Amino acid sequence: MRVPLLSGSRLQVVEVPDDAIVLRAQPPGEAVANAGAAVQEALRFPLDGPSLEDLVPRGGRVTIVVEPPALPVPSVPRDPRRAALSATVQELERIGVPLERQTLLVAGGLARRAGQSELEALVPPMLGRRFSGGVEVHDAERPDLVDLGAEGNVPVRVNPTLVQTDAVVVLSAAESLLHGGAAALLAAAGPEPLRAADAHSLLETGASQGWRLAIGLERRLAERVPLFGVTLTLNPPAVTGAFHGYPHDTRALDRIATSPVRLAFRLAPGFVRSRLLASIPRELTATAALGGRPSAAHVESILRSLDSRAARLDGPLDVAVIGVPPTTPYLPRERPNPVLAAYQALGLALRLWRDRSPLSEGATVILVSPFDRHFPHPTQAPYRTFFNALRALGTRAAHEPNSWAEAERAAAADSRALEAYRRGHAVHPLLPFADWSACLPVLQRVGAVLVAGSRDARAARQFGFVPTRNLSTALAMARARADHDPRVGYFVVPPYFPVRVLP
Numbered sequence: 001m002r003v004p005l006l007s008g009s010r011l012q013v014v015e016v017p018d019d020a021i022v023l024r025a026q027p028p029g030e031a032v033a034n035a036g037a038a039v040q041e042a043l044r045f046p047l048d049g050p051s052l053e054d055l056v057p058r059g060g061r062v063t064i065v066v067e068p069p070a071l072p073v074p075s076v077p078r079d080p081r082r083a084a085l086s087a088t089v090q091e092l093e094r095i096g097v098p099l100e101r102q103t104l105l106v107a108g109g110l111a112r113r114a115g116q117s118e119l120e121a122l123v124p125p126m127l128g129r130r131f132s133g134g135v136e137v138h139d140a141e142r143p144d145l146v147d148l149g150a151e152g153n154v155p156v157r158v159n160p161t162l163v164q165t166d167a168v169v170v171l172s173a174a175e176s177l178l179h180g181g182a183a184a185l186l187a188a189a190g191p192e193p194l195r196a197a198d199a200h201s202l203l204e205t206g207a208s209q210g211w212r213l214a215i216g217l218e219r220r221l222a223e224r225v226p227l228f229g230v231t232l233t234l235n236p237p238a239v240t241g242a243f244h245g246y247p248h249d250t251r252a253l254d255r256i257a258t259s260p261v262r263l264a265f266r267l268a269p270g271f272v273r274s275r276l277l278a279s280i281p282r283e284l285t286a287t288a289a290l291g292g293r294p295s296a297a298h299v300e301s302i303l304r305s306l307d308s309r310a311a312r313l314d315g316p317l318d319v320a321v322i323g324v325p326p327t328t329p330y331l332p333r334e335r336p337n338p339v340l341a342a343y344q345a346l347g348l349a350l351r352l353w354r355d356r357s358p359l360s361e362g363a364t365v366i367l368v369s370p371f372d373r374h375f376p377h378p379t380q381a382p383y384r385t386f387f388n389a390l391r392a393l394g395t396r397a398a399h400e401p402n403s404w405a406e407a408e409r410a411a412a413a414d415s416r417a418l419e420a421y422r423r424g425h426a427v428h429p430l431l432p433f434a435d436w437s438a439c440l441p442v443l444q445r446v447g448a449v450l451v452a453g454s455r456d457a458r459a460a461r462q463f464g465f466v467p468t469r470n471l472s473t474a475l476a477m478a479r480a481r482a483d484h485d486p487r488v489g490y491f492v493v494p495p496y497f498p499v500r501v502l503p
Contacts, residue, residue, distance in 0.1 A: 001015075001016045001022060001250065001253070002014070002015055002016070002253065002254065002257035002258075003016050003022055003253060003257075003490050003492060004253060004256045004257055004492075005321070005323035005368050005471075005490070005492070006277075006323040006324065006325045006326070006368070006493075006494075007323055007324065007368040007369055007370060007452070007453050008270070008324065008325075008326045008335075008369060008370045009270050009273035009274045009277060009326040010266065010273065010370075010453075011256075011262060011265060011266070012323070012368060012453075012471065013256075013257045013262070014321075014471060014490065016490055017488075019488075020488045020489070020490060021313070021317065021487065021488065021489040021490070022489075022490050022492060023311045023313070023489055023490065023491050023492065023497075023499065024247040024248055024311065024491075024492035024497070025236040025247055025248055025309065025311070025492075025495050025496075025497040026236070026248055026308060026309050026310070026311065026497070027248045027249070028235035028236065028238050028285060029235055029287045029308040029309075030287065031235060031285035031286060031287055032285075032286055032287060032288065032289070034083075035080035035083045035084055035087075035232065035285075035286045035289065036083040036084065036086060036087035036090075037087070038286065038288065038289040039083075039084040039087040039088060039091075039171075039230055039232070039289045040087050040090070040091050041289070042230050042289040042290055042291030042297075043087075043088065043091050043228070043230060043291055044091075045291070046228070046290075046291035046292040046297070047290055047291065047292040047296060047297060047300060048292045048293060048296055049228075049292055049293060051291075052091065052092075052095065052167075052169065052228050052291070053095045055167055055226040055228055056092070056095060056096075056097060056166065056167045056226070057166055057167075058095065058096035058097075059096055059097070059098075059101065060097060060101065060165075060166030060167060061097075061101045061102075061103070061164075061165045061166045061167075062092055062097050062101065062102050062103070062165060062166060062167045062168070062169060063102075063103045063105050063161045063162060063165040063167075063168045063169070064085070064088060064089070064092075064102060064103065064104050064105065064168075064169045064171060065105045065107050065162070065168060065169065065170045065171065065172075065184050065185065065188060066081070066085060066104065066105070066106055066107070066122060066171050066172070066184075067106075067107055067108065067172055067179065067180060067184050067187055068106065068108050068111065068114055068118060068122070068330075068331045069081055069121070069122070069173075069331070070111070070329060070330050070331045071173075071175040071176075071179050071329065071496075072175060072234065072236060072237055072284070072494070072495045072496065073325065073327065073329055073344075073494045073495060073496060074237055074278070074282060074325070074327065074494055074495070075237075075331070075333065076237055076282045076283060076284040078283065078284070079121075079284055080232060080234065080284060080285060080286040081122075081171070081172075081173060081232060082121075082122065082123065082124045083124065084171055084230065084232055084286075084289065085104075085122065085123060085124070085127070085171060086123075086124050086126070086127045088169060088171055088230065089102060089127060089131070092169075099130070099131055099132045099133050100132045100133055101133065102131075102133035102134075103133055103134040103135070103136060103161050103165065104122075104123075104131075104133065104134070104135045104136065105136045105138060105159060105161050105162070105188060106119065106122065106135070106136070106137045106138060107138045107159075107184050107185070107187035107188035108137070108138055108187060109138075109140070109186075109187035109194050109428075110140060110191065110194050110195075110427060110428035110430055110431040110434060111330045111331070111427055111428070111431065112330065112331075112332075112379060112421070112424060112425075112426060112427045113137050113138075113139065113421065113422070113423075113424040114137050114331070114424070115332075115424050117332070118331055118332065119135065119137070134161075136159065136161050137424075138159050138187070138188045139159075139422055140189070140190055140191045140194065140421075140428060141190075141191070141418055141421065141422055141428075142159075142422075144160055145157035145158060145159065145160070145189075145190050146158050146159075146160050146162070146163045148217065148220045148221065149220060151193070151212070151213050151216040151217070154192050154193050154196045154213060155190070155192050155193075156189060156190070156192075156193055156213075156216070156217055156220065157189060157190040157192075158185070158188055158189045158190070158217070158221065159188040159189075162185065162188060162221060162225070163221075163224055163225060165225060166225070166226075167225060167226045167227075167228065168185075168221070168225055168226070168227050168228070169228050169229070169230070170182075170184050170185060170227070170228070170229040170230070170294040171229075171230050172184045172229070172230075172231055172232070172294075172298065173231065173232045173233075173234050173286075174231050174232065174233050174234070174298055174301035174302045174304075174305050175234070176202035176203060176302075176352065177199065177202055177203060177204075177205060177208050177210070177211045177214075177298075177299075177302070178197060178199060178202055178208070178210045178211070178214075179202075180231060180298055181214070181229060181231055181294045181295055181297065181298025181299070181301075182211075182214035182215055182217065182218040182229075182294045182295040182298065183197070183210065183211070183214045183298075184294070185214065185217050185218055185221060185294065186210070186213060186214045186217055189217060191412070191428065191430050193213050193217065194430075194434065195430050195433070195434050196209065196210075196213060197209065197210030197213055197214070197434075198210055198437055198438065198441075199211065199351065199438075199441075200351070200357075200441040201351055201352075201353050201354070201357075202348075202351045202352050202353075203302060203306070203352060203353060203354045203498055204353075204354060204355075205299070214295070215295055218293070218294060218295055222293075227293060227294055228291065228292075228293075228294070229291065229292060229293060229294025229295070229296075229297045229298065230289055230290070230291045230297060231289070231290050231291075231294075231297045231298045231300075231301040232286045232288070232289050232301070233286060233287045233288040233289070233290070233301045233304055233305045234284060234285070234286055234287070234305075235284065235285045235286070235287055235309075236309060236495040236497060237282045237283070237284050237494075237495045238282060238283050238284075238285075239252070239280060239281070239282055240281045240282065240283055241280070241281045242255070242259075243255060243256055243280070247492040247493075247495075253492075270326075273326070274326050274327075274335070277325075277326065278327075278333070287304075287305075287308070288301065288304060290304075305498075306354060306498055306500065309497055309498055310354065310497065310498040310499060310500045311497055311498070311499050311500070312499075312500050312501075312502060313358055313489070313499060313500070313501045313502065314501075314502050315487065315501065315502075316356070316357060316358055316359055316360040316363070316487075316501055317358055317359055317360065317363060317487050317488065317489040318360050318363050318364065318478075318482055318484075318486035318487045318488070319363065319364045319365075319366065319475070319478045319479075319482070319486045319487070319488040319489065320350065320358070320359060320363065320364075320365050320366065320489050320491060321366045321368065321452075321471070321475075321488065321489065321490045321491065322345045322349055322350070322365065322366070322367060322368065322491045322493060323368040323369070323491070323492075323493060324336065324341045324344055324345055324367055324368065324369035324371075325344070325493070325494050328340050329343065329344055329348060330427070332379075334376050334379060334380065335374055335376065337373070337374055337375050337380055337383045337384075337387070338371050338372075338373060338387065338456075338459050338460075338463065339383050339386060339387065339432050339435055339436055340380075340383070340435065341367065341369045341371055342367070342436070342439050342463060342465075343435040343436070343438060343439060344496075345365070345367050345369075346365065346438075346439035346442040346443065346449070347435060347436075347438030347439045347442070348438075348496055349491060349493055349496050350365070350442045351438070351441065351442065352496060352497065352498045352499060353498065353499045353500070353501065354498060354499070354500045355500055355501055355502075355503070356501045356503075357445060357501070358489070358499045358501050359442070359445055359446060360487075361445060362445075362446065362447040363445070363446050363447060364446065364447060364448050364449075364450065364477075364478040364481055364482075364486075365442070365446050365448075365449045365450070366449075366450045366451075366452050366471065366474045366475070366478060367449060367450070367451050367452065367465070368452045368453060368471055369451060369452075369453065369454070370453060370454065370455045370456075371451045371453075371454045371455065371456055371459055371460050371465075371467070372455045372456045372459070373387070373456050373459050375387070378420055378425045378426050379425065379426050379427070380426070380427070381417070381420065381426050382411065382417055382421075382426060382427055382428070382429040382430075382431060382432050383427075383432045385411060385414075385417070385429065385432070386407070386411070386432035386433060386436070387432075387459075387462075389404055389407035389411075390404065390407075390462055390463070391462055393407070395461060395462060395464055396464070398436075398462065398463045398464050399440065399443055399444075399464055401437065401440070404433070408430065408433045411429040411430060411432075411433065412429060412430055414429050417429040443464070447481065448466060448478075448481060449463075449464070449465040449466065450465065450466045450467075450468050450474040450477060450478065451465050451466065451467050451468065451474075452468050452470055452471040452473070452474040453468075453469070453470055453471065454467035454468065475488070
């Protein structure tokens with residue numbers, strides 16, 4: 001089989017041996033004909049508890065919590081969450097909550113605060129023209145966050161619109177336990193719980209400190225105001241047009257591998273390749289909408305999506321090969337820096353597992369990425385600060401959080417960086433530390449991370465990775481590290497997908 005792998009904006013076609021394992025997103029399931037109608041039904045007939053109409057007083061004030069649609073990667077122009085938001089607003093109007101009594105809270109956590117173009121992408125044009133309610137973009141550093149106490153030793157403060165209301169409706173999609181559901185409430189909190197929201201697996205509740213924090217926040221908030229959640233179960237983004245069927249259809253992989261356009265694509269400048277990749281037509285559909293308590297609806301939606309979306313393994317891998325796309329996992333999309341390149345593979349793709357890790361103890365991970373130092377200013381300036389802090393501390397410090405604890409405290413107190421975040425010019429200065437911390441559970445399990453095609457050997461070594469000239473060299477090194485014939489798996493991403501390892 002010939003498998004196309006992205007290395008930044010470049011496309012590599014790899015001849016996969018017969019004994020290798022190719023992991024990819026499953027074919028899209030049967031989509032609901034009308035996502036808006038499915039959401040209205042979920043609002044009226046929840047999985048547990050009263051309906052939205054029974055919770056919300058007529059003429060009351062309601063806060064609708066949404067997250068920026070950063071996941072799944074890649075984005076699509078027609079996202080079913082837009083129709084879901086429109087249906088939620090209409091249902092609130094039907095039960096007696098006028099538009100001017102509705103507030104849209106965009107909970108982006110530590111990511112760059114949404115600007116006008118991102119807000120317009122959240123709302124269908126027709127709703128945008130007539131919506132007369134309030135719009136609040138969460139600011140994790142605003143001084144009037146409401147104190148809800150502490151979960152363990154983590155203080156929990158939330159956006160005032162979650163408390164100064166008669167009801168809260170959480171509208172999200174089931175991508176992981178830390179994205180959507182009760183975690184959407186966490187994304188409207190202060191920096192302390194957001195920084196502490198770690199997880200070994202993004203799909204296992206027992207292995208997620210972030211999920212426990214989200215549940216604690218949901219419980220504390222429910223003591224003050226009624227909560228209702230609607231979670232969409234999404235299909236993976238599907239490519240349409242000439243390469244329809246990618247990545248689940250082998251014939252689509254063959255068409256990409258043998259296409260004469262590939263040569264012209266390889267010769268094009270990098271910014272042209274990135275634009276061409278972003279312009280590939282895609283569609284995103286929903287298979288279900290579930291309502292109830294935010295946490296209950298979200299977990300149920302994730303469990304249902306696992307049946308249709310998960311790739312299945314009959315045992316853990318000794319070598320995992322993952323291409324890193326030329327985009328960030330946050331909005332607006334940008335060229336990824338080394339921290340975000342590592343996060344997409346180690347902190348996102350390799351943490352989307354259920355039951356047990358897809359990597360054996362001491363396994364080798366191969367990142368197919370240029371891994372070059374590129375920090376767009378000012379949006380990714382905090383990542384440059386983090387990168388420089390690690391460089392000053394030395395190579396071994398990257399895997400030891402205590403080594404960069406002082407640098408993290410300094411970043412959290414950087415008034416210029418915080419002001420840039422509050423103005424929507426950059427991410428929160430703590431986000432690079434959170435992203436790199438998300439990689440540590442995988443790094444603690446694997447024996448080595450090789451960067452195939454690295455253009456910046458010093459940057460790779462700074463993170464404790466091994467730079468290699470190309471994928472062939474990296475595979476030879478990975479096989480040499482193994483004391484037996486290794487099981488090699490190729491992850492065809494994006495889109496990212498859950499993995500279940502069978503016992």
